[in-house]
Amino acid sequence: MDMNVVVCVKQIPDPTAPQALDPATGTLVRDGKLILDDSDAYGVEMGLQLAEQSGGGEVTLVSMAPNAETSGLRTALAMGAAKAILVSDPLLAGSDALSTAKVLAKAIARANPDLVIAATESTDGYTGTTPVQVAELLGMPSVTFAKKVTVQGPAVHVERQTEAGFDEVECPLPAVVTVTAGVVEPRYPSFKGIMAAKSKPVDQLSIADLGLTAGEVGAGGARQQVVDVSAADERKAGEVVVDEGDAHERVVAFLEQLKIV
Amino acid sequence: MDFRPTEEQQMLRDAVASIAGRYGHGYYVERARAGQKADELWNELGQAGYLGVNVPEAYGGGGMGISELAIVVEELAHAGCPLLLLVVSPAICATIIARFGSEAQKERWLPRFATAELKMAFAITEPDAGSNSHLISTTASRDGDVYRLNGTKYYISGCDEAEAVLVVTRTGTDPDTGRGRLSLFVVDLDTPGIEMTLIPVEIVAPEKQFTLFFDDVVVPADRLLGVEGDGLRQVFFGLNPERIITAATASGIGRYALDKASAYARDRSVWGAPIGTHQGLSHPLAKAKVDVELARLMCAKAAWAYDSGADAGQAGEAANMAKYAAAEAALAALDQAIQTHGGNGLSSEYGLADLWGMARLMRTAPVSREMILNFVAQHSLGLPRSY
Numbered sequence: 319m320d321m322n323v324v325v326c327v328k329q330i331p332d333p334t335a336p337q338a339l340d341p342a343t344g345t346l347v348r349d350g351k352l353i354l355d356d357s358d359a360y361g362v363e364m365g366l367q368l369a370e371q372s373g374g375g376e377v378t379l380v381s382m383a384p385n386a387e388t389s390g391l392r393t394a395l396a397m398g399a400a401k402a403i404l405v406s407d408p409l410l411a412g413s414d415a416l417s418t419a420k421v422l423a424k425a426i427a428r429a430n431p432d433l434v435i436a437a438t439e440s441t442d443g444y445t446g447t448t449p450v451q452v453a454e455l456l457g458m459p460s461v462t463f464a465k466k467v468t469v470q471g472p473a474v475h476v477e478r479q480t481e482a483g484f485d486e487v488e489c490p491l492p493a494v495v496t497v498t499a500g501v502v503e504p505r506y507p508s509f510k511g512i513m514a515a516k517s518k519p520v521d522q523l524s525i526a527d528l529g530l531t532a533g534e535v536g537a538g539g540a541r542q543q544v545v546d547v548s549a550a551d552e553r554k555a556g557e558v559v560v561d562e563g564d565a566h567e568r569v570v571a572f573l574e575q576l577k578i579v
Numbered sequence: 580m581d582f583r584p585t586e587e588q589q590m591l592r593d594a595v596a597s598i599a600g601r602y603g604h605g606y607y608v609e610r611a612r613a614g615q616k617a618d619e620l621w622n623e624l625g626q627a628g629y630l631g632v633n634v635p636e637a638y639g640g641g642g643m644g645i646s647e648l649a650i651v652v653e654e655l656a657h658a659g660c661p662l663l664l665l666v667v668s669p670a671i672c673a674t675i676i677a678r679f680g681s682e683a684q685k686e687r688w689l690p691r692f693a694t695a696e697l698k699m700a701f702a703i704t705e706p707d708a709g710s711n712s713h714l715i716s717t718t719a720s721r722d723g724d725v726y727r728l729n730g731t732k733y734y735i736s737g738c739d740e741a742e743a744v745l746v747v748t749r750t751g752t753d754p755d756t757g758r759g760r761l762s763l764f765v766v767d768l769d770t771p772g773i774e775m776t777l778i779p780v781e782i783v784a785p786e787k788q789f790t791l792f793f794d795d796v797v798v799p800a801d802r803l804l805g806v807e808g809d810g811l812r813q814v815f816f817g818l819n820p821e822r823i824i825t826a827a828t829a830s831g832i833g834r835y836a837l838d839k840a841s842a843y844a845r846d847r848s849v850w851g852a853p854i855g856t857h858q859g860l861s862h863p864l865a866k867a868k869v870d871v872e873l874a875r876l877m878c879a880k881a882a883w884a885y886d887s888g889a890d891a892g893q894a895g896e897a898a899n900m901a902k903y904a905a906a907e908a909a910l911a912a913l914d915q916a917i918q919t920h921g922g923n924g925l926s927s928e929y930g931l932a933d934l935w936g937m938a939r940l941m942r943t944a945p946v947s948r949e950m951i952l953n954f955v956a957q958h959s960l961g962l963p964r965s966y
Contacts, residue, residue: 392586393593506598509628509641512590 321372321469323365324431325399326422326449327358329383329390330442343412344544346442352383354390357437359504361497362394365435366505368469376400378429382410382421388520395515396507403428407524412537415443419451420535424528426456433474434494438463453494460494461487465501582879587643588650595629595654604659604835604930610785616740617785620660624651625695630665633820634673638689644886645670645820649827649878656831657838659930661937663786663828664698664737666945670824671817672699672745675763679805679813688765699765700741702732702791703814712747712811713758717793719748719803726750726764726803728772728796734944738775738789743767746793747814750807761810764802772796782936819885821945822898826878829905829941832934833871833912839931840864840916843923860919867912874905896959903951906941913938 329352331337338347354362362377369375379394379402386406395402403425410421426434434456439446453460465484466477474493478485479500507515525535532538557572559565573579584592602620610617624630632647634640641647652665673692676684691697708714717730728748738744743765751760766773772795778788805813841864844855855861881897883889917924917931925932942948956962 389586393590396590396594506594506627507590508626509591509632512587512594513641513643515590516587 319372319432319471321369321375321432322429323369323375323377324380324426324429324434325358325361325365325377325394326426326434326436326452327362327379327381327390327394328355328437328440328442329353329381329387330355330440333441339547344547345412348384352387352390354393355437355441357439357441357499358390358394359397360499360501361435361437362397362399363502363504364467364497365433366398367502368433368467372469375432378403378431380405380422380425380429382406382413382418382425384408384411386522391520392515393507395518395520396511397505398507398511399518401519401521403521403523405523405525405528407526407536409525409532409536409538412540413535414540414542415445415447416451416541417535417539419448419455420530420539421525421528422448423452423455424530425523426452432491433469434458434492435467436494436496438496438498449494449496456492456494458492458494459489460496461489462496464495464497467495467497467501584650588647591629591632591647592650592654594627595624595651596658598623598627598629599655599658599660602658602660607660607785608783608927608930608933611783615785617660617662620655621662621664621695624655628693630669630695631673631693633669634689634693635677638677638685639693640673640689641693644882645674645823646879646882646886648820649823649882652824653827653831653834653875653878656828657834658831659835659934661784661828661832661934663784663937664700664740666821666824666828667701667736668692668697668699668741669695670820671701674820675745675813675817676765676804678816679763679809681801681805683801684765684804697743698737698741700735700737700744700768701817702735702744703747704733704735706731706733706790712761712814715747715749715759715761717746717748719746719750719762719764719798721750721800721807722797724800726798726800728764728766728793728798730793732791732793734778735775735789735791737786738768738791739777739787741768744791745804747810750810760808761814762807763804763810763813764798765804766793766796766798766802770796770798780936782940783933784937815891818945819881819891819894819898822902823878823881823885825941825945826874826881826898826901826905829902829909829938830871830875830878832938832941833867833874833905833909836909836913836916836931836934837864837868837871839929840867840912840919843916843929844919854919863915864919867908867915870904870908871912874901874908877901877904892958896955899946899951899954902941902946903948903955906938906948909938910942 332353365377369377377399379399382405391402405421436449450460461476463479464476465479468475473488476487478487629651632641632643636642719726719728746764749759750762774792775789780788847854878901881901884894884897923929957964
């Protein structure tokens with residue numbers, strides 16, 4: 319069976335560059351160049367492997383970004399994705415997680431995928447809620463925190479990371495699966511992949527193209543608001559254990575107190 | 580005039596930086612000191628097509644130019660892994676073969692340059708003929724279906740890891756000028772009659788230097804590149820890429836040194852303030868930064884001039900200037916980085932002093948600082964020829 323996989327990818331400000339919050343909205347400033355969220359590279363790789371294993375499928379990227387940004391998409395296209403759907407619309411400014419999920423779900427539906435893959439959470443937003451909202455809006459089951467994904471016939475088998483170990487989950491397709499950084503090792507794009515990326519189609523859509531209105535998405539549709547931003551507590555200095563012959567006992571006692579051992 | 584890289588060039592830079600960053604200078608030095616090669620790095624880059632970016636697409640290469648190869652090489656050096664063989668194998672040998680090889684020769688070698696499975700050394704320098712190619716005394720004489728090569732080549736990089744060597748020989752003498760008529764041959768390094776001797780040098784690099792002796796080495800006539808006697812023109816075609824890729828390597832070393840120095844100067848505190856606060860350290864680093872960036876600009880211009888087929892004079896002038904500027908800038912940046920680190924600058928741990936030999940080499944090779952100044956004086960300024 320040809321597996322057509324949609325991978326949700328987020329294009330984010332470079333995490334290694336200095337970041338700023340918009341003082342008015344408390345949200346991240348995203349005016350500069352955006353790059354592929356590293357956590358999405360795992361999903362792209364997983365999607366590519368599943369499509370390749372199926373023999374004839376392909377990976378379609380779905381992304382929502384300001385200013386028709388494609389830099390991050392090109393990176394994923396260079397890795398081997400076949401095409402991309404990019405939703406970019408000034409009316410999307412101020413979107414919350416649910417608004418984003420509505421947009422992504424509409425865009426994903428156009429690709430009619432067998433499987434939707436997303437990261438467990440983005441590196442810049444960290445809400446971790448968008449993929450399951452997408453699944454709900456698409457009427458698909460969702461399996462989160464996958465550390466291993468295989469497709470057998472009409473079902474996806476997932477090893478789902480838990481605190482204690484992992485669950486084995488089987489789920490009918492189509493489905494939404496979120497993957498952790500442990501799922502596969504992302505490939506580097508080859509030079510041919512880089513050269514081919516430019517000519518791969520990026521279908522750029524507005525919210526009107528998706529049949530959405532300004533009241534449903536963007537700042538107008540947002541139900542979530544950043545009401546306050548405060549600095550994180552300074553990390554406190556650690557405890558220095560000087561070895562006087564009993565250091566190992568004190569370290570173990572400390573770890574026991576934290577319930578780590 | 581648009582100085583922005585293309586999206587592909589930026590992605591190429593990011594990808595190579597990311598791969599090379601995973602290996603890093605520690606890997607490079609460890610391999611070099613153990614007398615080993617940087618095979619894992621070379622193979623990973625090669626398989627992804629990054630070492631064949633300038634090989635024509637029809638032969639499986641990236642179909643781009645020296646600009647793209649310069650990006651690859653610079654990012655490798657920036658990660659602390661300046662690979663000397665890249666100056667030779669893809670920059671000189673692949674370029675010359677792609678330009679002057681017969682169809683059969685191109686099909687034979689270029690696809691393996693594209694994946695970098697083929698490493699080819701380049702042999703022009705001789706003990707008695709340094710920068711003066713007209714004095715080359717290694718001869719190739721036709722003998723039926725073969726040529727017989729005799730002579731000695733000097734300071735040939737990477738002979739122990741290369742499969743073949745592109746050799747510049749003399750096949751005749753111009754009766755009017757008395758100058759040698761040169762011809763190029765691709766010779767397998769395991770051909771009987773070839774001997775190589777290691778030249779110990781104080782450069783910490785995986786690539787070693789060799790003297791190559793040719794004692795009646797029989798080479799099939801189909802290993803002659805292009806037409807007999809056309810060698811000088813062919814060589815010149817490969818020398819601008821050689822200078823540009825050397826400049827890119829030096830630029831990368833300069834950036835590596837400046838990254839290390841500025842990180843250290845931000846972090847290291849003496850008397851309550853980071854040492855980078857003091858202009859005695861910050862200004863020399865700032866100056867080194869300016870010089871490295873100027874060199875990179877000239878390197879990009881030279882690569883552009885070469886790739887766009889601008890007149891050879893313009894490309895040659897820019898390539899020479901880029902090589903000069905980048906070598907000087909890299910040495911100055913490395914020197915200042917060592918100075919910034921105080922005693923640590925000479926320690927093995929900080930990974931600076933071990934690059935001195937490599938950076939210093941670039942003031943000397945592939946063409947010396949003085950020969951470039953001669954060239955600029957004569958060709959750019961119209962001054963009388965000095966030699």
